[in-house]
Amino acid sequence: MIYMNLDSLKAISKIDKENMLDLLVSFPKQCEDALFIGERSRIKASYKRRYPHIVFTGVGGSAIGADIVKGYVGGEVDIPIFVNRDYTIPAFVNKNSLVFAISYSGNTEETLSAYDDAKKRKANIAVITSGGKLKELALKNNDMLVVIPKGYPPRCALGYSFIPAAQVLSKLGLIKNKRDEIKSSARFLDNLQKRRLAPGVKGRINLSKEIAKKIHKRFPAIYASNRMEPVATRWRGQLAENSKTLSSQHVFPEMNHNEIVGWVNPGILLKDFVAIVLKDKDDLPRIKKRMEITASILRKDEFSVLEIESQGKGLLERMLSLIYIGDFASFYLSILNRVNPTPVDRITYLKKRLAK
Numbered sequence: 001m002i003y004m005n006l007d008s009l010k011a012i013s014k015i016d017k018e019n020m021l022d023l024l025v026s027f028p029k030q031c032e033d034a035l036f037i038g039e040r041s042r043i044k045a046s047y048k049r050r051y052p053h054i055v056f057t058g059v060g061g062s063a064i065g066a067d068i069v070k071g072y073v074g075g076e077v078d079i080p081i082f083v084n085r086d087y088t089i090p091a092f093v094n095k096n097s098l099v100f101a102i103s104y105s106g107n108t109e110e111t112l113s114a115y116d117d118a119k120k121r122k123a124n125i126a127v128i129t130s131g132g133k134l135k136e137l138a139l140k141n142n143d144m145l146v147v148i149p150k151g152y153p154p155r156c157a158l159g160y161s162f163i164p165a166a167q168v169l170s171k172l173g174l175i176k177n178k179r180d181e182i183k184s185s186a187r188f189l190d191n192l193q194k195r196r197l198a199p200g201v202k203g204r205i206n207l208s209k210e211i212a213k214k215i216h217k218r219f220p221a222i223y224a225s226n227r228m229e230p231v232a233t234r235w236r237g238q239l240a241e242n243s244k245t246l247s248s249q250h251v252f253p254e255m256n257h258n259e260i261v262g263w264v265n266p267g268i269l270l271k272d273f274v275a276i277v278l279k280d281k282d283d284l285p286r287i288k289k290r291m292e293i294t295a296s297i298l299r300k301d302e303f304s305v306l307e308i309e310s311q312g313k314g315l316l317e318r319m320l321s322l323i324y325i326g327d328f329a330s331f332y333l334s335i336l337n338r339v340n341p342t343p344v345d346r347i348t349y350l351k352k353r354l355a356k
Helices: 007-015 020-025 026-042 058-073 107-118 134-142 158-171 179-197 209-217 231-241 284-298 315-336 345-355
Strands: 056-057 081-084 098-103 124-129 144-147 219-225 248-252 273-279 306-307
Touching: 007 026, 007 306, 007 315, 020 026, 020 231, 020 315, 026 107, 026 179, 026 209, 026 315, 056 058, 056 107, 056 248, 058 081, 058 158, 058 231, 058 315, 098 107, 098 134, 098 158, 098 209, 107 134, 124 134, 124 158, 134 144, 144 158, 158 179, 179 209, 179 315, 209 315, 219 231, 219 284, 231 273, 248 284, 273 284, 284 306, 284 315
Parallel strands: 056 081, 056 098, 098 124, 124 144, 219 248, 219 273, 273 306
Antiparallel strands: none
């Protein structure tokens, strides 16, 4: 039974002590600010060249921005894009490579290590950060540098981690300018939030509140197409950091070749599982069919299945709509769980231990 009133700002504020809600509501404006930062970024002439590949290196909230760039423009560029989440850079990186080093704080040890690795390989490096050691290194080494605002939890700076990167790619002539699509997406998200997601939207009209209620005290298994995998990754990360809720993710069609069979054991635990299927109108017809059949199989065995459709016209609008719905759902779930969404104590503790 749910006891928290998600329609009460007073009840929410008692739990949301650092006011993450304001950051969620202001995300469309963040996207516009990030566009301005990307447009005014300076491109070194030596970077305007042909590359065999692009590598993004980062972790956590910074890496998800790279995932979104890859999902958004991957079908437009004619070279491969890789997202690296490690201390080292892939062995193929060399002096001909373009490497984006993204760390919101600028002090992420994995990213700093990967940056050093890329530097030793003489790669062309573009740095996106709010400061810290990474900014110092970029200035010292005369790398391309995009400075983003400080003061956000890294996961709440998503617009700053991917929009400037997309604009840098357009300035390098690798993709078309995304200005109009980004501005349109920001307007769309603002409207979506006011109509379907914000705390003032009450009852079943509020998509994210309904999702939060349906997954409360349950284990969400999140599924999407390969192109929407970054969205599923974002959902899993936000549920973990905001709601302090464990979940899993997988993609179609791969999950149909293994995981679908796993929805049998351990039965005592599976009764509390819920499948979340993130859908997009441009998913391949065979993927749509697989999603439909998979949902019917799970429902036949009396599992709960939530099917959530992307909204908007262009690809960016649709990707960000699912992300925004999930961000708000994770926030409302934190309220139902009675946990402050902002602190990530275990991450903080782990970093302190590593620093010793």
